[in-house]
Each structure stands twice: as C-alpha cells, then as structure tokens.
Amino acid sequence: MKNDLRSRRDAESISQEELAVAVDVTRQTINAIERERYDPSLELAFALADHFGCSIEDIFEPEDS
Amino acid sequence: MFLVIDRPETQVGRRRQRWKQAIYGSFTVGIAALLVGVGIGFELVGTIGYFVGVTAGAALCLYACFVGSVTISDERFSAIERRASHYTLMGLAYAGIATFPALFVLEAAGHFEFSQTQDTLLLALSALYLVWSAVYTALRIRA
Structure with a gap:
C-alpha cells in the first residue's frame, strides 16, 4: 500500500516518535509504514487519518492504482 | 547488518x-x-x-x-509474531509429513528402527499439533 505519511509528517514538523506516541504505536511501526513495508490495520489507519484530519484514502492508496 | x-x-x-x-x-x-x-x-x-x-x-x-501506560509492543510486532509462528508450524508440518510416513514404511520393511530420541520427537510434534488443532478449533468456533 502506497502512502504519503512521510510528507504529511514533514508538513507538521513532527518526528516519527512523536507521531507514534500520538497514535499509540512504536516508532518502528511508523517507520515501517513510511517505507511501505507494513500495511497498518484499519484501526491504526483511522487513528492516523484522525491525527492528520483527513480520510484514510487521502493517506493510503492501493499499490496498483 | x-x-x-x-x-x-x-x-x-x-x-x-x-x-x-x-x-x-x-x-x-x-x-x-x-x-x-x-x-x-x-x-x-x-x-x-x-x-x-x-x-x-x-x-x-x-x-x-x-497495566502500564507505555506501548512496548504493537500490532506490527503481533503481525510479525503471527507470521513467524505460521512459518514455523508450516515448516515443521511439511518436515514431519515428508519424513515420518517414509520412516514408518522403512521400519515396516525392516530397513530402519526408530530410536528413543526419534520416538520422543514424534510424540512432541504430535502433541504440538494436537494442541494447535484444539486452539484453532476453539478460535474457529468463536470467530
């Protein structure tokens, strides 16, 4: 799954760790999502979307789209 | 690394x-x-x-x-653990299925004899998969 988490995080000037604390996961998980090595659960995707004030589709899109 | x-x-x-x-x-x-x-x-x-x-x-x-308010592990670690368990169980299953029936046939033909260690290994593997099957069945009924 492709995502623009890194650019959204950069736009807010927050670190991976700060985002991880905000959505209650580890920094390594945020790093893995940004590197597109891990697809988050719906629950975490909703938490990330909620944090950035957008919908899940704004952050994530399928690999083949 | x-x-x-x-x-x-x-x-x-x-x-x-x-x-x-x-x-x-x-x-x-x-x-x-x-x-x-x-x-x-x-x-x-x-x-x-x-x-x-x-x-x-x-x-x-x-x-x-x-109890604590600190996230030590999260969903990604759980997913990795699930994958590791899956690969381990599948690997052991394929190894067991490929090996033990052949050894039984060889034993029946008089070309092989199970040692105490191999007997214990077979029992341990059987017990592991018995437990796994019970847990799987319980989870499947509840799912």
Whole structure:
C-alpha cells in the first residue's frame, strides 16, 4: 500500500516518535509504514487519518492504482 | 547488518526504552545466571537465578502490556509474531509429513528402527499439533 505519511509528517514538523506516541504505536511501526513495508490495520489507519484530519484514502492508496 | 541504537527524543519514548531495557535485562540476567551456574558447578543456584530472572522479565512484560501506560509492543510486532509462528508450524508440518510416513514404511520393511530420541520427537510434534488443532478449533468456533 502506497502512502504519503512521510510528507504529511514533514508538513507538521513532527518526528516519527512523536507521531507514534500520538497514535499509540512504536516508532518502528511508523517507520515501517513510511517505507511501505507494513500495511497498518484499519484501526491504526483511522487513528492516523484522525491525527492528520483527513480520510484514510487521502493517506493510503492501493499499490496498483 | 547494522546495530541501530534507538535514541528516544520524547519522554514516552524514553520511558518505553527503560521498560524494554528492564525486561530484556531481566531475561539476560536469568540466562547468564544459568550458564554461569552450570559452568562453575553451581547448577541449583544457576537454575534459581534463571527462574528469578525470567519470572521478573515475564512479570514486567505483563505489567507493561496490561497495566502500564507505555506501548512496548504493537500490532506490527503481533503481525510479525503471527507470521513467524505460521512459518514455523508450516515448516515443521511439511518436515514431519515428508519424513515420518517414509520412516514408518522403512521400519515396516525392516530397513530402519526408530530410536528413543526419534520416538520422543514424534510424540512432541504430535502433541504440538494436537494442541494447535484444539486452539484453532476453539478460535474457529468463536470467530
């Protein structure tokens, strides 16, 4: 799954760790999502979307789209 | 392979790291106590040290997961654990299915005889898959 988490995080000037604390996961998980090595659960995707004030589709899109 | 040392920049991150250090430290002390105890001939002391270290590590881990407010592990770690368990079980299943029936046939033909160790291994594998099947069935009924 492709995502623009890194650019959204950069736009807010927050670190991976700060985002991880905000959505209650580890920094390594945020790093893995940004590197597109891990697809988050719906629950975490909703938490990330909620944090950035957008919908899940704004952050994530399928690999083949 | 690079050794990455995490340097947390938030208070929550530092607290998480301290918890992890305490948990891994307890396990390490327990294992070291066992090895040193066996090495110098104090097996009982080593075993007690191992028990104390591992119990303390497990207790800290349970406390951190269910009572503490720090996220030690999350969904990605659970997913990795699930994959590791899946690959391990599948690997053992394929190895067992490929090996043991052939050995039974060879034994019946008089070309092979199961040793005590192989008997124990077969029993252990059977017990493992029996437990797995019971847990799988219970989860499937509830799902």
